[in-house]
Amino acid sequence: MPDHVIRSLALVAALGTIAHADKDPDGEIKLSLPTESDRVAWLRPGFRLGLGIMYGEMVGLRGVRNGRELAVNMHAGLRLDADWSLIASFKYGRVSAANGITGFIYSGTLDPTWHVTHSFSLAAGMGFGGIVSGRTNAADVEPLGANLQSGYTFSSSNPAMPFCDGNGLIGVLRAEYSWVLGPRSSTHVELEVVGQYISCQDPTGVTEPDTATPIVRTQYWPMTGGTLSWGLTWR
């Protein structure tokens, strides 16, 4: 972006600020003092939004390869009372490993959350999750896609296909510790354990000419893993 464009926009914004400043002749300007403590405010029912980053390991089971994940997550939900919340959690990120899976991962779960103390909570959730364009450097497995005239489903995940694109069920257990930063924001760290079962599809790019149905190979991948995350929450 040209510097002069940036400068012009900044100038425009600054001029707007100056133009609307006033002297407040009625006296010193004051905001309200807190009407309740921050900790009490965070116990009140209401909406919460959390954003964070997470790092962890996906562990493939029954022949499925592993991967290291780096993702962003979002928690959006309601604090129901001092003890319980109902949170929807979403995660989007990348999984990669030299000899493992590389691709885009995602999940979404609904997590009832129990606030054991003011700062510590436990959650268990279920939802969806999957991989987009997951690849490994493993050798392809029979039957090869090029030889198929119709769709094929593997009976086992071992040996695993070198490609996975699909979604499935995911379960999450989460422990969180949070610190209140102020009436509007808090920060937290989370430890999460996940288990997922993905219906992987490997499309051949070819369709059955009679039905236009895509010819794909399907394999079910069981995976587990754990992540550590840090984030901010607003109320």
Place this chain on the structure above:
Amino acid sequence: MALRLAIAIVVVAASVAHAQAPSGSDAGSAAGSAAGSDNAGSGSAAPAGFVPPKALTSTDVPYPSTAPAITEPLAVTVKLRIDPTGAVTKVDLVTPPQPIFDDAVIAAAQQFKFDPGTYDGKPVAVAITFTHTFLPAPPTTPPTNAGSADTGPPRTSVLRGKLVELGTRDPVTNASIVVEIAGQTYNAESDSTGHFRIELPPGDATVNVYAPAHDHFVQRETLAAKQEVAVTYLVARDRYDPYEIVVVSDQPRREEVSRVTLRGPEIQEVPGTFGDPFRVVQSLPGVASIVSLLPYPVVRGASPSSTAYEIDGTPVPMLFHLLAGPSVIHPDFIDSIQFYPGGAPAPYGGYTAGIIDGTTARADTKPMADVDLSLLEVGGLVREPIPQLDATVTAAARYGFPGLLLSLATNQVSLSYWDYQLRVDGGTKTNGWTLFAFGARDELDTVSSTADPNAANPPLSPALILEFHRLDLRYHQTLGDWETTYRLIFGYDHTYSDDVDFDVLSVKPVIHSRYKASKTLDFGFGADGSARKVAQDAGADAAANPIAALTAQLTSSYSAGVYAEALWRPTPSWLIRPGVRGDVYSDNTATKQSFDPRLTVRYKLADRDLPEIAPGTDDSAIWLKSSIGIYHQPPRFVLPEPGFDEMPLKYGLSQSIQTSLGAEIPFRYNISLSAEGYYNYMDPTVFDLSTNEATAGTSANSSLLPTTIVTGDNGEAQFVQRLTTPELGRAYGVELLLRRQAKSGLYGWISYSLSRSEREMDGQWVPYDYDRTHLLNLVAGYPLPRNWDLGMRAQYESGLPATTTAGYNAGRLDGYVRIDIRVDKRAIYRKWLLDFYVDITNVAVQPEEIEPGFSLRYVLPTIGLRGRI
């Protein structure tokens, strides 16, 4: 692979690029224009020239004698409808039930008298929110010292000042100021300017402020004897809702059969639209898509080039930036979206399918500035009145640099764009002028053809440049019962692609006039024209490039159109709108004429007695509605680009005959249902977007263009022949729209379309390439306390037809489901507002099969920030 490449760019670029500012204008401030008196009464933006109502009587509510004592302040919020005389005609409870207190507030509110809200000096009906906070009994036994009869210590100090709303700087009126000193309380009330003054004894004071619709405020002051302390307290509102004040027309009129009007949060807070008003249309009935991300709608089964994107009734050559980019007009310029899936009235010409018209409003005279910032674009908007000119200037600009993010994924492609708008509004709404200049430029760079194929960082060169500029000069005049708008629009369009340069200079004069002959009869007249000079780069090689071959002969074109219509209400139950339009198109290849008669009829079947709607209005009635009309358009390229839109007239005009029949039924809780059936006959349609294989193959067509343009020995001729051969088409279906409009609380709609679009092929009707049988959309938004807003959109579209061994388009791809969510938060600071939002498009990463054997899976998480002064 062109399509796959494009989609990959879309996914990567859009993931961050569209952190466009969400909704918004100052809380409770005037913004936008009056809700149209000629529509469904759906207005939800405070308009320019709008002055809110002021209370003439006390708005205090006595503590109910039968109520139990409370220990904390208890707030009751109601929605008041205030008629043009200032009387409260309706009170609706907003907060959860608290029976005794609710009854007290409702009873008191019904007796309030207001100086009515006005729009440009004329009283209008207005809906406002009113909150009364009941306070707990004073904590001390001594009597309250509110008057001059004072038994406490001598009051030798004074606390005076002003209550100002945090963020908006508006005065906080009729607030209770309760001061506690040494166990005694003293009361005062702020006046109509927010000022207060209270005499107090010296000492340490705790000042509490309780104001309707505002948060509890607490501050401590130390008062010395004979000291006067001046303060300005910034009091936060309990909710900053830019759409809270709703101007509601007394007698909203319905004039068209199929128009849907969207306003306020409906156009700026719908998930999956990046806050872009024009994208919201893709959630309405009858609107399918070629690919869910791309802003090319298939309206009632017509090719995308048959649907107009317009600003104030004038088509714009490019409404969106490339791929999944935002629209080229800052959302704050758009007051409402008028969407006609069919049956558009006579003033609209030149298109044979839908009309999507973004209407702008005269600028509010309140100064403001805002800045948008994201990882991939920066922009801002400034509005400032100029008293010397009796005018208001609004300027906006944006620069997008998604190439930065793209560079993380690939060094083969880069993209950048910018747009600007400058608007000056002078005079008044009835006799005023407007200068509106706007334009945009997009540049997509790919690896240069001369680059070393083995280079690690190959040089990039422009592969596609789209650019346009418009200067729209308007003058609006009111003489008695005549209202006339004169416009002169100058344009420059430029498209560069594959070594082909198109430059088009244009001028377009427009006159619209409306004459109110009586209370039951209006006449509308108008004329418009255009002159276009086309310059095609001399280097274009028509023999080698099929696109150049299409337009090689085109050097200039002209058009002229006139229309006349009447809006006749012979009885309160009938509304008849006949109209006729005639156009002449001419270029150096041919001259064509068209004649388009159109008729819309509405019949009020019955009035419903609904507590939320004023009786006797169009909104409270059950309507039957029907339309029939003929529509023509010059040949237009399959996907419009600046300058590269109108094709040579030798290919002939497209024509459609549109008919529809439906009903509208209002229900309680501001819910309405519209059901409409339609039948459109296209005779002929040319330049239909068509991509499917003619016969079944085993490999996918990976291009948006027909296979013949990609392969084949005689690709150019086949391509031109396929696009330019006139076809017969027909589309029919049923559309349902169940909608709750955004006055308070939950808003949104459920839309469903059951439709079929076909083209005749070898004497048989076969599905159109972009026919989708079922279209289902659920859009919902809900405001929460503490300035949170939640939104959700769920969409299902049937799969596209596909060619199989059974014949052309005999099969179908899989349908797709997409769920989008959005969270908005508004933070209020001393003098400015900060909007923040998270918008996730396709949250579940559901696949969309866009061609046989190839599915697209994407998710677009976006974060946006916007500061506003």
